Amino acid sequence: MAAVVAAQELDELCFLSAQSMSSLKTSNHFQMVKLLGEGSYGKVMLAIHKKRGTPMALKFFPRKSTSLISFLREYNLSLSFCTHPSLTRALGIFFSTPTYYVFAQQAGLYGDLYSVIVSEEGVGEECVQRVMSQLSGAVSHLHSLGFVHRDIKPENIFLCDSSCRWVKLGDFGLVRPVGSTVRAVWYDSPFCTPEVEPAKELELEVERGNREPEDIWITVETSIDSWALGVLVYCLLTGCFPWAESTHDDASYRRYKAWLDREAKEEEGNDGGRRGHEKETETNDPRLIGEEKPTSNPPPPQFAGLSSLVMTLLRELLHPEPKLRGSPEEILCYLGGPWLMETEKEERRKAEEAAKEARKIREGAGVEEERAREGRGER
Structure with a gap:
């Protein structure tokens, strides 16, 4: 119901804004500073409003390749629905030129998340958890309004400072209401969900001349x-992707899927599985799940450096079956614990040292108590 209401409200906003869109000459009102990004959608320029002196990002959509309705949908969605602090918001300025549709939005002055990921290394573990905490809230907010982003990737996450203490998810061109239907389009990326694999198979069959083109x-x-x-968590922690594409043609994805299948079988044989066991224990803290996990089925090689805690999270988010996938809110349950194997080992070492120290204190206290009893003649 929320998705239907939100979609209707967005359509109404698009209709009304279409009546009031003006035509401007960009150079009369804005001073262009530099190019922030460009792609198939158009380009984004950092600009200064000449009258107010306010920095902002101007997003330019070529009129030849952009419909007015798609432009207005993205603008109004960003303006009226993206009220979470980690969603990029439009600033109420939109206009057309002879060649572009344009709207102004908050500027990410420190680039995008892709620019800070070190290849083969990723970013710091604390930074990863900060970023994912913010994105969990931002995406959950969109979902609560009845919308799905459909294009989450490092290039669409913008930085408001150099330490990723404040990030904003942007680029809402592919956002659609929950429950709507879209044409399945396969693209060669680890972010492409496995349920779209039939579209790739169809493309191959069409190329071979075995089938006629059709829409899925x-x-x-x-x-x-x-x-x-889930893919983003892995990318930030390692500076790599877990696989090139989420299809059975990809060896890395096949290994992950086989591991996941073995995990499911092992759980079925353990008195109803992990979820049933969690209900019987005194705590549901996901950080304790990894301690009970059997080692007979180690994760695939590409996950070797990740802790048992984050592997449990990835199993939730990267489940091949859409209906069994965890929600973005679940990320919050895994914050604070170790996400890298080295951190996990260090935490265990510190815990062992603390336990030894506690034993020494208890033993010392016992000796002192015994001496005191002897002094009182209580032996």
């Missing part, structure tokens, strides 16, 4: 964003 339609679900968040 899928329903837009929030699980699409959960998958992307």
Whole structure:
């Protein structure tokens, strides 16, 4: 119901804004500073409002390749629905030129998340958890309004400072209401969900001349964003991707899927599985799950450096079955614990040292108590 209401409200805003869009000459009102980014959608320029002196990002959409309705949908969605602090918001300025549709939005003055990921290394563990905490809230906010982002990736996450203490998810061109249907489009990326694999198979069959071109339609679900968040966690922690594409043609993905299948079988044989066991224990803290996990089924090689805690999270987000995928809110349950193997080992070492120290204190206290009893003649 929320998705239907939100979609209707967005359509109404687009209709009204279409009546009031003006035509401006950009140079009369803005001083262009530099190019922030460009792609198939158009380009984004850092600009200064000449009258107010306010820095902002101007997003330019070529009129030849952009419909007015798609431009107005992205603008109004960003203006009226993106009220979470980690969502990029439009600034209420939109206009057209002879060649572009343009709207102004908050500027990410420190670039995007892609620019800070070190290849083969990623970013610091604390930074990863900060970023994912913010994105969990931002994506959950969109979902609560009935929308799915459908294009979460490092290039669409913008930095408000150099330490990733404040990030904003942007680029809402592919956002669609929950439950709507869209044409399944396969693209060669680890962010592409496995449920779109039939579209790739169809493309190959068409190329071979075995089938006629046809459209495959899928329903837009929030699980699409959960998958992307899972891939993003891995990317930030390692500076790599877990696989090139999430299809059975990819050896790395096949290994992951086989590991996941073995995990499921082992759980079925353990008195109803892990979820049933958690209900019987005194705590549901996911950080304790990894301690009970059997070692007979180690994760695939590409996950070797990740802790048992984050592997449990990735199993939730990167489940091949959309209906079994965890929600973005679940990320919050895994914050604060170790996400890298080295950190996990260090925490265990410190815990062991603390336990030894506690034993020494207890033993010392016992000796002192015994001496005191002897002094009182109580022996």
